[in-house]
Amino acid sequence: MLEPLEILHKLVSYDTSNNPTEKVLPNKDILDYINDELLRPLGYESILFEKNNYWSLVSYIKRDAPTILFIGHCDVVPAGPGWKTDPFSLKIAGDKAYGRGSADMKGAVSVMLSLAEYFKEESNCSVVYAINLDEESGGKYGAGNLMKIFEENDIVPDYIINGDAIGLQIVNRRRNSYAINLSMPEIKRRIKGRKETKTFKTEIAGNRTMHAAYFMRDIDIHCVDAASDFVRENNFFVSKMEGNFVKNNVLPSEISMEYIMPDEGSLEVCTYDENLTNFIYFVTKFKNVDIPSAPSDYGINLTFNYYKNEKETHVCYMDLRIMSNNNTDVENYFRNFVVTSKIKTKINIRGSIGSVETPKDSILIQKSMKVAKEMKLSPVPIEMGGATDSRWFSYLGIPTLEFGPLGGNVHGSNEFIEISSLEIARTFYQKLFMELTNK
Numbered sequence: 001m002l003e004p005l006e007i008l009h010k011l012v013s014y015d016t017s018n019n020p021t022e023k024v025l026p027n028k029d030i031l032d033y034i035n036d037e038l039l040r041p042l043g044y045e046s047i048l049f050e051k052n053n054y055w056s057l058v059s060y061i062k063r064d065a066p067t068i069l070f071i072g073h074c075d076v077v078p079a080g081p082g083w084k085t086d087p088f089s090l091k092i093a094g095d096k097a098y099g100r101g102s103a104d105m106k107g108a109v110s111v112m113l114s115l116a117e118y119f120k121e122e123s124n125c126s127v128v129y130a131i132n133l134d135e136e137s138g139g140k141y142g143a144g145n146l147m148k149i150f151e152e153n154d155i156v157p158d159y160i161i162n163g164d165a166i167g168l169q170i171v172n173r174r175r176n177s178y179a180i181n182l183s184m185p186e187i188k189r190r191i192k193g194r195k196e197t198k199t200f201k202t203e204i205a206g207n208r209t210m211h212a213a214y215f216m217r218d219i220d221i222h223c224v225d226a227a228s229d230f231v232r233e234n235n236f237f238v239s240k241m242e243g244n245f246v247k248n249n250v251l252p253s254e255i256s257m258e259y260i261m262p263d264e265g266s267l268e269v270c271t272y273d274e275n276l277t278n279f280i281y282f283v284t285k286f287k288n289v290d291i292p293s294a295p296s297d298y299g300i301n302l303t304f305n306y307y308k309n310e311k312e313t314h315v316c317y318m319d320l321r322i323m324s325n326n327n328t329d330v331e332n333y334f335r336n337f338v339v340t341s342k343i344k345t346k347i348n349i350r351g352s353i354g355s356v357e358t359p360k361d362s363i364l365i366q367k368s369m370k371v372a373k374e375m376k377l378s379p380v381p382i383e384m385g386g387a388t389d390s391r392w393f394s395y396l397g398i399p400t401l402e403f404g405p406l407g408g409n410v411h412g413s414n415e416f417i418e419i420s421s422l423e424i425a426r427t428f429y430q431k432l433f434m435e436l437t438n439k
Helices: 004-012 029-042 102-114 116-121 143-152 223-234 274-287 327-340 363-374 419-437
Strands: 045-051 054-061 064-073 091-093 096-098 125-132 159-162 171-174 176-185 188-201 237-243 254-262 269-273 301-309 313-322 346-351 382-384 400-402 416-418
Touching (some): 004 102, 029 045, 029 102, 029 116, 045 143, 064 102, 096 102, 102 116, 102 125, 102 416, 176 274, 188 223, 223 237, 223 254, 274 301, 363 400, 363 419
Parallel strands (some): 064 159, 159 400, 237 269
Antiparallel strands (some): 045 054, 054 125
């Protein structure tokens, strides 16, 4: 069986960018490689399925109880600007391996796949792999369809181990996610004044990640927040906006805003857009979101991350992370935002299935804490900010744990994984597997 780093080289070489807004979807070539080269030769039975042009792979060996599912995704956000190397060719520099998806989450998938033979030989329990290609667009067509397949093939998991976490820490909680877009028709107005352009940049403390779910308003600066403050403080009017927009859950690194400085004495008459101006003016409200929510270590995140002008319409995409499954509360918040901001728009809100919550006293978490303590890792389960495919099972009450290697720059340029941490994650999966199967 190949080592994790060898598998990772291959996985990163597949451009599996997923951005349905721009009709960019990954093809199934990477799943064919995983199935044909890594799992089927070991005797795993496989099911390749497609929903709404998204592909997923389920491979399994059905034996005795318990049934343990190892789940991951191989789709990635688009590369975006700022890369120093080819994002789809793994580059090794010291203990770091750079490439799009290396941390989120082809590194962890590589580790899991490297253990396929071990899982087959060292136990007589049922083992299932599920690799999806639509996690970055919500998981509805991949993980959202898995339970039906599991039930039809009598492989419903007793425990789920997901590698979609960074930091070699046990994760048992995640917030729910919502994708919101406002489609605002252009409303042109004219005013005397002077036209100027200004660029605003996103600043992330410690260069942590451009993933919207981890944005921290108390220490980070969002480029659109900065633009909003600028417009409000000066009573300027916005005529145009461009930027490094990557995807609805990726923070734009910068935007360039064309605005009008009003001046009654000016001989120049300029055109601005009333709808776009009002949106930018009031987007600063996202700093204090008052939607009811259960307690969360990360609070509530609401960020405006993606924009395009389409057929004389401003389409603005927001990303919301909240420890709540109440769609009505979310819908009411945005309806109120639109009314108070005097924006004329259509609202589209797409909610996820729910948050992730695995009790600390569950067998899965207790066993993982034991393994972590033996390995001198942190045995304390934590909450993480981003959403994962785990949510499609947690709401059914199936115990789910997330644990992955060390890495950084997730959803940003020069994403990397720490090579030495791959072996640590591998050992953790091995030990936890044996703890769950040894009765």
